[in-house]
Amino acid sequence: MAGRTPNDRAAPELKGGDRRWGRSQDAHISDPYKATAKLHEPTLCSQCGAVFQHGRWHWAAAPADAHAAVCPACHRINDNYPAGILTLSGPFVASRKDEIVHLARNQEKAERPEHPLNRIMSVDDQAADRLVISTTDIHLPRRIGETVKRAFHGELETHFEENGYFVRVNWTPPA
16 A cells, blocks of 8 residues: 555445435336437427426526427326326325325425426315325325325335336325
8 A cells, every 4th residue: 555645545336235226217117208319408398498408307597599399297297197196095085185285285396496397297186085196207206195194194105117117106094
């Protein structure tokens, strides 16, 4: 080690478990709504006004020279093809439906500034003891489910589609 400085140290080797990866980084898991080619920058979503710039979608003022396209979230909404579904069921849901929807909208609102593609597509409250929330990504339903679980306890089950970009989250109130 004689003559070596601290900057000469070799970088540590990463083992399989040292770095956290989500399901969306797996090579065999692909989002059918993700662009197959890089978009021209800047690109403005013609429906929601999100801007694709510096490699990602974000909220910004529309540049004058922006190309027009539809962002993946608006594309999913147009096709009514959610990436995630959160189902809340039980008699408890009927009595607290407004509160639960408020929690879901607040979670969406908290994520929206940093993640413009994470949106609630629809809230189906047709059944008295059931609430179904559809989203444009796989992260928002889990986060909403965790928020509801923190507020009301209960059981939360998450099921990712084996080879696809879809998640189904189920919440049931405590017994």
